[in-house]
Amino acid sequence: MASVSESSSLKERIFQVNLLLLQHLNQINMKKKKQLGAFIVLVLILSSCIGDIGNTIVYSRIGVVRGEPEKHLLTSDGYSVVWPELGQDALLETGTSLRVNFKTNFFEKGEGRYEAELIDYEILPHSTLQVAQTDTTTILTKDERRISAVAKINNLFIDGYYFFKTDVAYPRLGEKVDFQLFYDPHQADSMTIDGRHRIYELFLRVSKSEGTDTLKAQETYTCSYHIQELIEDVKQTILDEGKDSLIFRVNYGSRFNADTTAFVWTASDTMAVRLAR
Numbered sequence: 001m002a003s004v005s006e007s008s009s010l011k012e013r014i015f016q017v018n019l020l021l022l023q024h025l026n027q028i029n030m031k032k033k034k035q036l037g038a039f040i041v042l043v044l045i046l047s048s049c050i051g052d053i054g055n056t057i058v059y060s061r062i063g064v065v066r067g068e069p070e071k072h073l074l075t076s077d078g079y080s081v082v083w084p085e086l087g088q089d090a091l092l093e094t095g096t097s098l099r100v101n102f103k104t105n106f107f108e109k110g111e112g113r114y115e116a117e118l119i120d121y122e123i124l125p126h127s128t129l130q131v132a133q134t135d136t137t138t139i140l141t142k143d144e145r146r147i148s149a150v151a152k153i154n155n156l157f158i159d160g161y162y163f164f165k166t167d168v169a170y171p172r173l174g175e176k177v178d179f180q181l182f183y184d185p186h187q188a189d190s191m192t193i194d195g196r197h198r199i200y201e202l203f204l205r206v207s208k209s210e211g212t213d214t215l216k217a218q219e220t221y222t223c224s225y226h227i228q229e230l231i232e233d234v235k236q237t238i239l240d241e242g243k244d245s246l247i248f249r250v251n252y253g254s255r256f257n258a259d260t261t262a263f264v265w266t267a268s269d270t271m272a273v274r275l276a277r
Contacts, residue, residue, distance in 0.1 A: 057104065062097070071086050082115060092121075099121065139253075139261065145207060168218065202250050
């Protein structure tokens with residue numbers, strides 16, 4: 001994020017650009033004049049925002065709590081944010097995933113961290129990928145839930161945690177659910193080849209932990225999964241093939257078979273994590 005002096009300098013450069021654009025505005029045709037005029041308005045708005053760096057703004061972000069060198073929230077756009085109560089909040093352990101609303105003027109606290117005023121937060125369900133086999137030929141418990149859909153969130157990946165949305169069918173009111181994501185490199189269906197890419201197959205299971213007897217049609221959960229072990233396991237193989245991303249799918253039980261003893265499994269669209277060399 002820009003400092004006050006950097007923002008002031010940037011605002012001056014934007015103002016100079018505006019003057020040049022205005023000088024040439026009368027020398028172009030009407031259609032281009034309208035397009036350029038709209039662009040100038042956007043630039044003026046941007047320069048106005050930069051000029052208000054001393055004011056606070058409200059941000060809503062997804063992030064992961066990290067602990068070193070002090071507890072902070074690493075956000076989805078790469079910022080490290082702290083607020084006064086964060087260090088003493090026992091609910092926010094390292095690795096906790098949050099959807100958080102906060103106010104900030106983006107003044108740097110030091111060491112790349114920015115101070116904020118907390119408005120509220122929601123702890124998101126999170127789990128660690130289990131490098132283990134799961135039996136896809138049967139329903140494991142009576143509390144296991146059917147999944148309507150799994151969808152990525154712009155390949156949202158924060159420091160080892162991958163986020164995606166899960167639609168759970170017919171949950172009960174107030175129900176808490178457990179999410180388990182499996183990957184077994186020894187299973188025959190753990191990896192498929194699609195053209196030039198390896199696609200790693202993960203398996204998601206959802207089960208109830210508590211709730212009432214009142215049914216709802218569907219509930220959408222945003223969840224995070226720590227998949228760093230998978231990344232470390234397959235990274236070198238992918239890089240040696242000249243690729244730069246881990247590509248995977250999430251398989252989930254979308255409906256029951258005829259005698260309701262097992263799920264019919266459906267694969268999500270492909271998801272990806274860019275690998276650092």
